[in-house]
Amino acid sequence: MSGPSSFVVRRLVPGDEDVFRAARLAALADAPDAFERTLAEELVLPPDAWTGRLARAANFALEHDGALRGLCACVPDDEREGSAFLMAMWVAPELRGTGAADALVHAALAQARAEGRRALRLHVGADNLRARRCYERCGFRLTGDGFVRARDGERELEMACPLDAPAPSGDLSGVRAGYDRWAAVYDHDGNPLVALEQPVVEAALGDVSGRTLLDLGCGTGRWALRLAARGAHVTALDFSPGMLAAARAKSGAHAVRFVEHDLRRPLPFADASFERVVSGLVLEHVHDLSAFFAEIARVLVPGGRAVVSGMHPACFLRGTWAHFDDPTSGETVHPGSVAHSIGDFVMAALRAGLRLDDVIERAPDEAFAREVPRAAKSVGFPLLVVLVLCEPDPPAE
Numbered sequence: 075m076s077g078p079s080s081f082v083v084r085r086l087v088p089g090d091e092d093v094f095r096a097a098r099l100a101a102l103a104d105a106p107d108a109f110e111r112t113l114a115e116e117l118v119l120p121p122d123a124w125t126g127r128l129a130r131a132a133n134f135a136l137e138h139d140g141a142l143r144g145l146c147a148c149v150p151d152d153e154r155e156g157s158a159f160l161m162a163m164w165v166a167p168e169l170r171g172t173g174a175a176d177a178l179v180h181a182a183l184a185q186a187r188a189e190g191r192r193a194l195r196l197h198v199g200a201d202n203l204r205a206r207r208c209y210e211r212c213g214f215r216l217t218g219d220g221f222v223r224a225r226d227g228e229r230e231l232e233m234a235c236p237l238d239a240p241a242p243s244g245d246l247s248g249v250r251a252g253y254d255r256w257a258a259v260y261d262h263d264g265n266p267l268v269a270l271e272q273p274v275v276e277a278a279l280g281d282v283s284g285r286t287l288l289d290l291g292c293g294t295g296r297w298a299l300r301l302a303a304r305g306a307h308v309t310a311l312d313f314s315p316g317m318l319a320a321a322r323a324k325s326g327a328h329a330v331r332f333v334e335h336d337l338r339r340p341l342p343f344a345d346a347s348f349e350r351v352v353s354g355l356v357l358e359h360v361h362d363l364s365a366f367f368a369e370i371a372r373v374l375v376p377g378g379r380a381v382v383s384g385m386h387p388a389c390f391l392r393g394t395w396a397h398f399d400d401p402t403s404g405e406t407v408h409p410g411s412v413a414h415s416i417g418d419f420v421m422a423a424l425r426a427g428l429r430l431d432d433v434i435e436r437a438p439d440e441a442f443a444r445e446v447p448r449a450a451k452s453v454g455f456p457l458l459v460v461l462v463l464c465e466p467d468p469p470a471e
């Protein structure tokens with residue numbers, strides 16, 4: 075399957091009529107139930123109909139290996155003044171699950187924002203759970219409205235994404251470079267999430283002495299070094315050379331095996347090679363949660379435990395996700411985040427075959443805010459979620 079980096083999304087322009095037509099006909103042939111119009115109707119459209127479509131709407135195409143393998147259109151919303159409507163969404167089967175659909179939706183969101191629209195609306199089949207999850211990741215929510223299609227009695231649900239509220243871009247292409255910059259100040263910026271997380275993850279990990287342990291997205295080695303000092307045999311993985319360099323420069327680093335690796339690729343470790351996995355505050359940088367948890371399940375021994383923490387999804391609704399102030403430029407840098415829900419985390423872990431032992435949510439209280447001043451504005455508001463997972467033992471013979 076192709077990785078997310080191997081495609082590009084571009085707006086179709088006059089002159090693209092032939093490739094546009096070919097991709098649209100492929101979409102209608104592939105998923106006839108997903109569209110209002112039929113392949114038979116569109117096969118006979120005259121050439122100027124395609125020119126007209128390109129002129130009337132912002133049509134986006136996803137290009138992969140030189141061919142158009144995905145489409146969507148962002149059009150003015152006839153029913154809601156000031157809104158735009160996302161339609162004609164299609165991704166070729168071989169690119170489903172790669173982030174291609176999200177890339178198209180983000181192009182439509184960017185278009186609607188650029189046009190000054192207040193919201194982007196769409197209709198999605200009630201049974202099309204994969205599409206619904208994609209739209210939710212991109213910031214859409216069910217509005218409660220919907221209708222039954224006259225053609226086949228199928229129920230369509232309305233979803234909308236408000237555009238006046240901030241949302242993470244979902245673009246993860248700058249995460250590595252962002253963390254390379256963040257490395258210089260990561261350990262010193264008084265991040266309340268880190269302070270909130272530490273005791274929760276520590277308690278969930280339990281005694282790690284003598285255990286093989288993998289730290290995924292180890293950053294500057296906060297967990298790797300602490301757990302190695304407690305007697306764990308730690309392997310720590312990250313894709314940011316800057317963060318890894320900061321970790322390697324710390325006292326105790328010699329006891330840790332550091333590995334530079336991108337979590338979007340399979341882990342470079344054998345099956346059942348770790349008794350514990352820890353991953354601190356990485357989830358918002360992971361697009362494909364299913365692959366992430368499947369790899370954790372694969373490398374854990376039967377009975378092994380994983381403790382995975384992340385910024386609470388409620389923070390995203392409030393307009394907060396990973397960022398830091400670069401002291402050299404004064405700029406606020408967002409390396410790149412994707413909004414998930416707790417349901418996304420839980421279901422991806424369960425589908426990977428992991429057992430869910432606990433889901434812990436934490437909000438700072440007044441006492442915590444006195445210790446960590448940056449938490450003052452978040453008292454009572456959930457900042458942290460931690461999943462405690464177990465690789466089940468095989469069933470007894």
Ligand SMILES: C[S@@+](CC[C@H](N)C(=O)[O-])C[C@H]1O[C@@H](n2cnc3c(N)ncnc32)[C@H](O)[C@@H]1O
Nearest residue numbers: 253291292293296312313314336337354355359
């Ligand atoms: C918020 S930091 C957390 C660091 C450390 N786990 C901690 O809790 O202090 C997120 C880390 O995830 C790493 N990361 C993000 N996406 C990654 C990817 N695709 N592959 C490997 N590391 C990644 C970043 O480089 C960064 O070091």
